[in-house]
Every structure is written in structure tokens, then in C-alpha cells.
Amino acid sequence: MRSPPRHRRDSSGWLGLAAMAYVGIDYLRYVSPVWHELMQPALWAGLVIATIIRVPFYRHWSLELPVAIPFILSLLFMLSALLFEAICVRFATAVLGLDWHNDTPPLPDVGQWLLLALNEKLPQVLVNILRAHVIGLHHFLMLFIMLGFSALFNSVEAPGLGLGARYMFTRAIGRLLRALAFVSTILPSPRPWDYSTEFQPQWGLMNFLADFLRPTASKGSSSWYNLLTKAGGGCNDLLFSGHMFVATLTAMAWKEAYGGYSSALIWMFVMHSAQREIRERYHYTVDCVIAICMGIFLWKMTGLFWPIKDASRAKRLDKLDKIQSRLLQAAKDSDIDAVRQLLNEVDLSSQVSQKPGSRLMWLFSGATIFFTLVVVLLAFTLTSDG
Structure with a gap:
């Protein structure tokens, strides 16, 4: 069943200001850097x-x-999908080796x-803005x-955990689709110079993992666990960008749950x-285009059947249906006080009774x-940018 739309409830706009x-x-x-070291801990603490x-x-x-x-369950599903993707990345690397790209441009x-050509056409200030590392994956995760x-x-409608569950579930679906795509059709990476010769690590009893994880000289000194959690793209292209997929999901969630000027700024x-992903050759252009389209599509798709419903909204609609005739009569009589009282009853009907001293709720x-x-x-x- 489709989850009801969420509407912005924060009239002061503090959430958008905090995000920016x-x-x-x-x-x-x-x-x-000096001001950054002072202000960032203060912001986190606040x-x-x-x-x-x-x-x-x-x-x-x-x-x-x-x-x-x-x-x-959504969290576990997402972690399982990320683990599956990391294994697929290493599998593709193990199949082809780290030097196959030498003969595959x-x-x-x-x-x-086009973006590089614009460097010579646009004002230098604008080029510097386009090159600036304004926002990355960890920013989009933190914004969500x-x-x-x-x-x-009360800036977005409850339940907040429901919004988080849908986000993680959708992200897991996208990661699974991406892993299945790039492990079945292996394309050369846009950054072949990133990969060096293989390295034989000293992992003790876990040395057998070297045949699967295929560490390079720059990463072989790390533990096998650290190498797995910080798995990169290997020697192959990943068909659509995971960074852009997460960024799009964040923008879609923000637009649906909060909206406003901050949503436009996030887009x-x-x-x-x-x-910047395209300019710096982290991904092909088609990778970013597909990631944005997949993010929009999967977020909309999960919204069609997401089972978590807003109980408070359902109660308001039920109460409104019961008093509809009285509300219409009060409006016809131009009885503003009666209309206000009836609407107040609708609002009160959505409030869930909760005992302040309930041990279960406090726990x-x-x-x-x-x-x-x-x-x-x-x-x-523990991971690379979350």
C-alpha cells in the first residue's frame, strides 16, 4: 500500500538552515582549516x-x-547488499586481474x-566553483x-524511523541491481591509472582471502577487514554511480518529507x-545519468507499496469523514468558531496517547x-565516507 505523502511542518525553516x-x-x-577545527565540533555538539x-x-x-x-530489518538488508556488492567488486577484479586495463583503454x-572544454570558455570564478569539492557522499548521508x-x-511527520527504513531499503535494492549489472558485464574503468601491481599481504590465517580481495601495494599493509570495508571500484566500471544514487535518494527524501528552498538547493x-564525478573521471557520464534516474525511479517505486503508514494521518481522515456534515453546516452558517472547534477536534484525534511515565516508552x-x-x-x- 502506498505510504501517505509527507508534508513540511516546520514553518521556521531551521532544518534547511542547519543543513546548509x-x-x-x-x-x-x-x-x-583553523575555523573548521573550531566550528565543526561546536556544530556537532549542538x-x-x-x-x-x-x-x-x-x-x-x-x-x-x-x-x-x-x-x-532494512538496516540488515542494506548491510547485506553492501557486503554483496563488495564481494562482487573483488570477484570482478579476481577474474580479470589488476593489469587487464593496460591493454584496455x-x-x-x-x-x-564537454566539461573540460568549458574550462576555457567560462569565467575562471565559475570554473573554480565547478571544481570545488563542495559536497561529497558523507554530506548527503548526513543530510538524510x-x-x-x-x-x-516536528519538522517532518512521524515516524522518522519509517522514513529511515524506506531510505535504507531503497538503497539496498539499488546496490543489488548495480552489483548484478557490473559483475555480469565488465567494462573498463574511467580511471585506469588508479591501480597498481598486486601485493602479497601478511594476514596470517586469513591469507587465503588475498586471492579474493586482490590487494594492491598501497593497500596490502591494511588488515583484510579494513580492505573489505573500504572496497573501491576495482579495475572495472560500476555501470552507475553509487555516490550519485545515494545523493539522489537523499534529494528525493528531502523533497517528499520537507520540501522548500533547501530541497531545491540539495538538488x-x-x-x-x-x-564533478564526470569531470574528475570517477565515473562516465552515463553512470551518473543512470544513477539519478534509478534513484528517482526506485524511490517512487518503493513509495507505491511501502507498508509503513502514518497512523496519525489516518485518524485525522477518519475523524474528518465523521464530522464532514457538521463542518459543512458550520461553514454554511458562517460560524467560524464552530469550524475552528471542529478542526481542532480533527487535530486532537491524531494525537497518540502516551503516558509520560511509561517505562516502555522511555526505554x-x-x-x-x-x-x-x-x-x-x-x-x-569504520567505512569510506559512510
């Missing part, structure tokens, strides 16, 4: 403290509880030619995390990131915040 502040402060690492303070005042934990299991890319947590502040970030809310913060921390510390 995060991207801007992180870019200070290139402009002013966001975490604000989130923790808001937990006791959140009135929709009862809506979050039913979607906790789908959230966990990259495919011609008209998109890259901020979107999910903003349910605590501009997506376009900027796409042209669930604390465990949810702790678990999600730990997952975010591990994602950004």
Missing part, C-alpha cells in the same frame, strides 16, 4: 545536545515503536570532453540523517556532484536514540 550550515562549515576545511534534549518532549514515540522492527566520454532526526522537532548539490526512546547515534558514528568511522 553543516555543508558550509565542513567546506571551511579548504578555506580556513546538534547532538539539541536532539537529546528534545527526546522527552517528543509525543510520537508510539508511532515510532511499530516501525522499529522494519527499521532494523577507458571508453570515450563526450560529457567529460538530519532529516530523519528532525521528526523529533543543485546533486547536479554539482554529478558534474524505547532512549534505546532508539542511542542505537541510531552509534550506527551513525560507526558508519562514518
